Amino acid sequence: MGRLKINQEKINDESAEKLIKICPFNAIEYKNGILDINAACKMCKICIKKGPEGAIEFVEDDIQEVDKNAWKGIVVYVDHVEGKIHPVTFELIGKARELAKDKKRMDEFKLYELIEQVGPEVFYEVKKSNKVITANVDFYSGFVYHCLDIPKEMYTPLFAMGRIPGWCAHRIEELISGKKIIRPAYAHVGEFIPYIEIDKRI
Numbered sequence: 001m002g003r004l005k006i007n008q009e010k011i012n013d014e015s016a017e018k019l020i021k022i023c024p025f026n027a028i029e030y031k032n033g034i035l036d037i038n039a040a041c042k043m044c045k046i047c048i049k050k051g052p053e054g055a056i057e058f059v060e061d062d063i064q065e066v067d068k069n070a071w072k073g074i075v076v077y078v079d080h081v082e083g084k085i086h087p088v089t090f091e092l093i094g095k096a097r098e099l100a101k102d103k104k105r106m107d108e109f110k111l112y113e114l115i116e117q118v119g120p121e122v123f124y125e126v127k128k129s130n131k132v133i134t135a136n137v138d139f140y141s142g143f144v145y146h147c148l149d150i151p152k153e154m155y156t157p158l159f160a161m162g163r164i165p166g167w168c169a170h171r172i173e174e175l176i177s178g179k180k181i182i183r184p185a186y187a188h189v190g191e192f193i194p195y196i197e198i199d200k201r202i
Helices: 013-022 087-102 106-127 137-147 152-161 164-177
Strands: 002-006 028-031 034-037 056-060
Touching (some): 137 152
Antiparallel strands (some): 002 056
């Protein structure tokens, strides 16, 4: 992991104005002669690549050794409402267990639980990073869909339906503010394949 370091001695009104304009996430603020980066920053580093030279730099954090023997239990990032875990998290994992037992698929469910448990340790071994990457509630969604005999063609639509309002809100805000609030410059680099109706697919 790393962080952005602002060299305030290289910041003036002109350089601050340029940095504010090039940031696609409106994450740079300038007040009373002090430049600051707020929580909207996505670490895209455009401010370093296209901003005034030396004004902002990326500093790597020192990697500290972690005593993995001290790890206990499983850490899962979940949705919170007013400081409390959203009940849907427990509901989905609980239902996954019930369905697995009913469908005689407990071995498969235990595999999911094992992956969730060893995931953070494997991530550390590969990345050598102290950042804890763990499973979230969506990790069990596909398993639940399959236990409910929901067609695989519906998995992506079900996933997207709950997110479409947020995507629309982001796009509306982007149009109103006139500034990018999503990652720009996505471009398809593969071959374009003609759409085939589902009932005509092999």
